[in-house]
Amino acid sequence: MTKIKYYFPKILLTFLLIFLLIGTELSLLAHQSFLTYKAFETVTVQQHLDEKAYTAVENYFKSRANSTGIPAEVYLNAITQENMKQGILSSVSEAFDYLHHDVKTYAFTMDFTALEASVTEFFNQYAEENGYQKDEVFQQKVQANIQEAEAKILYIADTFKFGTVAEHGWLTKLRQFLDIFKKIMTVLCISTGVILILLLLCCKENFSELFYWLGLTGIISGLLISVPCLYLLGTDYFSGFVVKDAQIFSAVVGYLQYMTHQISTAFLITGITGIIFLILFGIIQKAKRDILPRL
Amino acid sequence: MAEHNQKSSLPVYLLTGIFLLILCVAVSIGILIMPYEKAQTYLNIVFMDQNMKIAPSSGLNGLVIKENEIETPPVSDIPEEQQKFYENGKIIRPAFGEQYAVLKCDDISLSVPVYWGSTSELLERGACQTSSSVVLGENGNVVIDAHVNTFFADLPKLTPGNTIVLYTSYGIFTYQVSEKIQFLNTDKKYVLPTEEDRLTLYTCEAQVLGTSDNRTGVICTLVSKQFYNPAEETNP
Numbered sequence: 024m025t026k027i028k029y030y031f032p033k034i035l036l037t038f039l040l041i042f043l044l045i046g047t048e049l050s051l052l053a054h055q056s057f058l059t060y061k062a063f064e065t066v067t068v069q070q071h072l073d074e075k076a077y078t079a080v081e082n083y084f085k086s087r088a089n090s091t092g093i094p095a096e097v098y099l100n101a102i103t104q105e106n107m108k109q110g111i112l113s114s115v116s117e118a119f120d121y122l123h124h125d126v127k128t129y130a131f132t133m134d135f136t137a138l139e140a141s142v143t144e145f146f147n148q149y150a151e152e153n154g155y156q157k158d159e160v161f162q163q164k165v166q167a168n169i170q171e172a173e174a175k176i177l178y179i180a181d182t183f184k185f186g187t188v189a190e191h192g193w194l195t196k197l198r199q200f201l202d203i204f205k206k207i208m209t210v211l212c213i214s215t216g217v218i219l220i221l222l223l224l225c226c227k228e229n230f231s232e233l234f235y236w237l238g239l240t241g242i243i244s245g246l247l248i249s250v251p252c253l254y255l256l257g258t259d260y261f262s263g264f265v266v267k268d269a270q271i272f273s274a275v276v277g278y279l280q281y282m283t284h285q286i287s288t289a290f291l292i293t294g295i296t297g298i299i300f301l302i303l304f305g306i307i308q309k310a311k312r313d314i315l316p317r318l
Numbered sequence: 319m320a321e322h323n324q325k326s327s328l329p330v331y332l333l334t335g336i337f338l339l340i341l342c343v344a345v346s347i348g349i350l351i352m353p354y355e356k357a358q359t360y361l362n363i364v365f366m367d368q369n370m371k372i373a374p375s376s377g378l379n380g381l382v383i384k385e386n387e388i389e390t391p392p393v394s395d396i397p398e399e400q401q402k403f404y405e406n407g408k409i410i411r412p413a414f415g416e417q418y419a420v421l422k423c424d425d426i427s428l429s430v431p432v433y434w435g436s437t438s439e440l441l442e443r444g445a446c447q448t449s450s451s452v453v454l455g456e457n458g459n460v461v462i463d464a465h466v467n468t469f470f471a472d473l474p475k476l477t478p479g480n481t482i483v484l485y486t487s488y489g490i491f492t493y494q495v496s497e498k499i500q501f502l503n504t505d506k507k508y509v510l511p512t513e514e515d516r517l518t519l520y521t522c523e524a525q526v527l528g529t530s531d532n533r534t535g536v537i538c539t540l541v542s543k544q545f546y547n548p549a550e551e552t553n554p
Contacts, residue, residue, distance in 0.1 A: 089467045
């Protein structure tokens with residue numbers, strides 16, 4: 024009964040600390056690592072998204088040439104891989120501007136000055152060579168063609184599909200969530216600190232025992248999160264992603280793997296820290312055992 | 319006494335750790351089971367391709383294109399002793415993305431491979447037969463389309479009375495153009511299944527200033543079916 028009285032508050036506090044630590048660590052990781060512009064930029068570079076997006080643009084306009092008769096070069100000479108990279112990063116920065124309330128609506132665009140000039144020049148040349156009248160219908164067709172091409176390029180450049188997310192209203196919901204996310208993060212940090220202090224107070228008679236409880240907290244929280252993450256990475260689960268457009272596949276799978284890798288690394292470190300605490304606890308206990316007979 | 323307490327607490331420490339681990343795993347499962355069950359359907363759909371984890375790089379999105387050698391000799395050139403055809407015969411069903419026929423029309427000097435299925439990748443290589451139409455040799459509407467700037471550039475030149483021959487590995491199918499057609503891309507009446515045997519060929523209306531919503535083509539009536547092998551007899 025005495026032992027239960029002795030252990031119960033510590034078990035309860037450790038149990039709470041495990042989940043609070045998981046929550047705090049995950050929220051800090053989200054805030055500092057994977058819910059940042061930098062994370063998406065890293066994935067863009069790691070996965071060569073600009074190259075894949077440019078290939079998709081190339082394939083699209085080459086394929087379109089078979090039904091429109093407009094040579095793919097009319098578009099491709101005005102769009103470069105660097106343009107696609109800027110476009111991808113611009114779609115991400117626009118999304119984060121929206122999430123951080125810097126802009127009121129999510130509207131992502133690219134600089135199409137060169138494309139518009141190239142298409143207009145091609146149509147004008149065609150009209151002059153074939154004696155086609157440059158009337159209102161002609162201008163409408165030129166505009167329609169430009170708009171169609173721009174919409175397609177924007178669609179391809181939006182590799183992380185923020186446009187689709189915004190269309191379905193999920194970006195607004197995410198923004199609302201992020202508004203309270205910082206408060207949640209603060210509450211989690213404070214709660215973790217309070218539980219730690221309480222645990223410290225519980226262990227004031229035998230201070231070395233704090234290492235044991237902290238060690239358990241580290242190991243268990245590390246196992247709870249890193250094991251599922253390592254399973255997801257080991258089985259390559261995300262590669263079962265059903266959308267097989269090269270740029271979308273690489274963006275989504277690359278980001279999910281990046282996020283899982285970050286989480287698993289952080290919680291493996293937590294687990295290792297826990298093991299170190301337990302070893303310290305064992306060393307202290309052994310030292311006490313060695314010292315006690317001499318007293 | 320103190321040493322005894324230290325020694326006896328070792329199993330307690332161990333058991334406490336195991337107990338806490340089990341408790342936390344149980345609680346985590348308890349907390350996550352409901353959201354997981356709700357999300358499972360979506361997860362299964364989004365990550366359903368677990369058996370084919372190939373990162374797309376070729377741009378074919380999993381499509382397997384198969385080329386076949388199909389001989390296209392005019393019937394008159396086939397030696398008489400080999401000219402043994404059957405009106406009803408064995409049909410070899412193609413796989414999606416497989417070239418299974420060659421379409422020829424001497425009147426407009428047209429010779430184009432025909433693929434089973436219709437995708438932008440296949441349209442790059444030849445004419446495509448929509449997989450919702452019937453396989454050559456079966457009764458119904460055979461619907462084939464191709465790009466106007468490549469393989470079907472001369473399709474509008476076809477006139478009623480022209481002959482079209484489709485060669486496959488299992489037979490030769492001859493059609494005659496009966497009607498020229500024009501329809502909107504949203505109008506499905508010419509590509510729907512029919513009871514009578516017919517061949518429908520169509521392409522986009524040629525228009526250099528962007529794409530056209532109009533489709534142009536021909537309807538052909540069946541003249542003859544010539545199978546190389548007889549249909550397999552089924553036991554009663």
